[in-house]
Amino acid sequence: xxxxxxxxxxxxxxxxxxxxxxxxxxxxxxxxxxxxxxxxxxxxxxxxxxxxxxxxxxxxxxxxxxxxxxxxxxxxxxxxxxx
Amino acid sequence: xxxxxxxxxxxxxxxxxxxxxxxxxxxxxxxxxxxxxxxxxxxxxxxxxxxxxxxxxxxxxxxxxxxxxxxxxxxxxxxxxxxxxxxxxxxxxxxxxxxxxxxxxxxxxxxxxxxxxxxxxxxxxxxxxxxxxxx
Numbered sequence: 001x002x003x004x005x006x007x008x009x010x011x012x013x014x015x016x017x018x019x020x021x022x023x024x025x026x027x028x029x030x031x032x033x034x035x036x037x038x039x040x041x042x043x044x045x046x047x048x049x050x051x052x053x054x055x056x057x058x059x060x061x062x063x064x065x066x067x068x069x070x071x072x073x074x075x076x077x078x079x080x081x082x083x
Numbered sequence: 084x085x086x087x088x089x090x091x092x093x094x095x096x097x098x099x100x101x102x103x104x105x106x107x108x109x110x111x112x113x114x115x116x117x118x119x120x121x122x123x124x125x126x127x128x129x130x131x132x133x134x135x136x137x138x139x140x141x142x143x144x145x146x147x148x149x150x151x152x153x154x155x156x157x158x159x160x161x162x163x164x165x166x167x168x169x170x171x172x173x174x175x176x177x178x179x180x181x182x183x184x185x186x187x188x189x190x191x192x193x194x195x196x197x198x199x200x201x202x203x204x205x206x207x208x209x210x211x212x213x214x215x216x217x218x
Contacts, residue, residue, distance in 0.1 A: 009130050010200035011212045056198065059133040075130055075198070079214035082127075082134075082158060082199030083114050083170050083190065 001026055002070040004035050011078045012053070016045045025068065032057055033064035035074050049076065086138045087131060089161045092171045101153040101175035108179035110186040114170040116163050121206045124164045125213075130198035134158070137196050144192075145174075145185050152176040152185045158199060169201075 007020045016039075023038040032055050039046045054077040057066050061077075068074065084100050094111060101109065116125050138156065145154045156172040163169050170193065174186040201213045 007130065009198065010128050010202070056130070056133055059136040061196070075133065077130070077198055078200055078212065080195070080198060081201045081213040082197035083194050 002030055002068055002072070004068050004070075005073045006035060006039055007073065007075040009075065009077060012049060012076050015048050016043050018043070030068050031064060032062060032066045032068060032074055035068055036064065036076070039076075053077065054079070084155045084157065086155075086157060087129060087134060088157055088159055090159070092157050092159055092168045094168075094171055094173070097155055097157060097171055097173040098175075100155045101173045103153065103175065105151070106153065106175035106177055106182075108177070108182040109173065109175040110179070110182040111174075112170075112172045112186050112190055113168045114190070115168050116165050118165045120203075122165065122203045123206050124162050124204045125169065126162050126202040126204060126210075127158075127160045127169060128200050128202070129158075129160050133198045137198070141189055141192050141196070145188060148188070149176060149181045149185045152181045154185050154189055156189060156193070158193070158197065160199075162204070 002025050003022055005020055005022050008016050013019055021043055023035055025034045025038055056075040058073055154174040158170050172186050172189050174182045176182040203211045
């Protein structure tokens with residue numbers, strides 16, 4: 001069991017109506033993709049997130065199959081537009 | 084140098100930060116908010132912890148690839164009116180080739196990696212997230 005903080009930004013924060021939430025994922029091999037599924041189940045508005053959003057784990061961009069651990073921070077990132 | 088700021092960017096401060104007697108070529112890049120489709124300004128938001136981590140990684144990469152080059156940058160956040168700078172990069176090297184190359188590297192990596200988002204504000208009061216097509 002891992003508790004993961006999930007942060008939302010920009011358009012995704014508008015969709016979910018919040019900046020962050022905590023989710024619990026089970027098993028020893030939970031991934032960012034599993035966290036995303038939990039978010040879809042528990043956060044109103046998260047069903048409208050794209051199927052495969054850009055994601056970060058502990059401040060680095062990762063693929064959705066990256067493993068998560070207890071205390072990790074996952075961020076769901078809309079298309080980047082810095083500069 | 085604060086890499087993220089909510090104030091107007093000072094190019095002079097950036098140039099001063101990279102200046103040195105052994106560096107004879109300095110390159111500065113400035114990205115400014117342009118008027119496009121009645122855009123009056125852009126609101127920039129950020130995932131600040133990750134943006135700072137990415138900036139530090141980029142600057143470390145520059146140091147590794149161009150060891151004698153010094154680079155710094157500032158990204159402005161919040162509401163920026165048309166004509167004002169949102170991003171500024173200064174790179175100084177012993178010779179111009181490395182200064183241009185390092186400066187180019189940093190702006191291209193910023194576009195790919197910095198968790199920053201812009202919302203265009205238009206003269207008719209409408210708003211649009213850049214890069215998002217469902218809104």
